[in-house]
Amino acid sequence: MGGALKPSMRESSLNKHENPSKSEVFSKICIPPETPFFLRLDGWKFQKLSESLSAVKPFDKNFAKCLVYSAETILKTVSDPTLVYVASDELNMLFIEESPFSRRVEKIDSVMPSLAATAFALCTQKLFKKKRLVAFDSRVIVVPNTDKIIEYLAWRQNDLWRNHNNAYAYWILRKLGYKPSEASKKLRGLKTEELHELAFKQGVNLAETPAWQRRGMLVYKEPYIKKTAKGVAERWRIKTEWNMPLFTSANGVKLIKQIIRWKKQKRKSAWHNNSKEPSKSQN
Secondary structure, eight states: OOOOOOHHHHHHHHTTSOOGGGGOTTTTOBOOTTOOEEEEEEETTHHHHHHHTTOOSSOOHHHHHHHHHHHHHHHHHOSOOSEEEEETTEEEEEEOSOOGGGGBHHHHHHHHHHHHHHHHHHHHHHHTSOOOOOOEEEEEEEOOSHHHHHHHHHHHHHHHHHHHHHHHHHHHHHHTTOOHHHHHHHHTTOOHHHHHHHHHHTTOOTTSSOHHHHHOEEEEEEEEEEEETTEEEEEEEEEEESSOOOTTSHHHHHHHHHHHHHHHHHHHHHHHHHHOOOOGGGO
């Protein structure tokens, strides 16, 4: 009397409740198998973040390094990304054929921005000597073939170019004494050539600013040959391209196609090595 419930009675009581996992209506949503896609992470409130870090305006090299560090961390932690295109406060990750977490959208959209935010926060602590909370939002963009991959990258690069021009023009006006609202109003509706003229009058040629500001950075893995005790072996290393070509140029298209070939080559090599059956003499 008054003692603890017997195990059978406790289990019976728990079984009366419906399994809450049935309400996880989005957990089964997956990206179609072997369909290439981009995962775009956008920095959340990064303008305020850069101000709190006293970042150089309009572009800070250390801030850009933190974005690159986030991309490199993902390439080291999750082996599937083919490349990461860093533009403004974005990380655009390309996945082809394989992808993490069995292509489950909820898992990808939660784990990947968490990794990026943690890496970015650690980097700001190192480079800016300040601790800050960092967050990214996340979305999936399906790109069914190589042409669409290049088209997407060109779109994000073009958007970066517009942001680059507006940012320089805005901060030029701010340095001239305009208030934030006044500078924004003065720039409203101006065409690209008008922004260039405004900047050029103040000694800034927007066509000759550092390439990473105008075209972004590309992070990917490239193969190299390493000497070993048994001869030579193919290895892979992370490379960051700070002097990007235009994705619409012949060099830009060639680079993306080469990176995709490398990725497929790496996957094929890994599959071949894993599929080798041990001989009887090894058993």
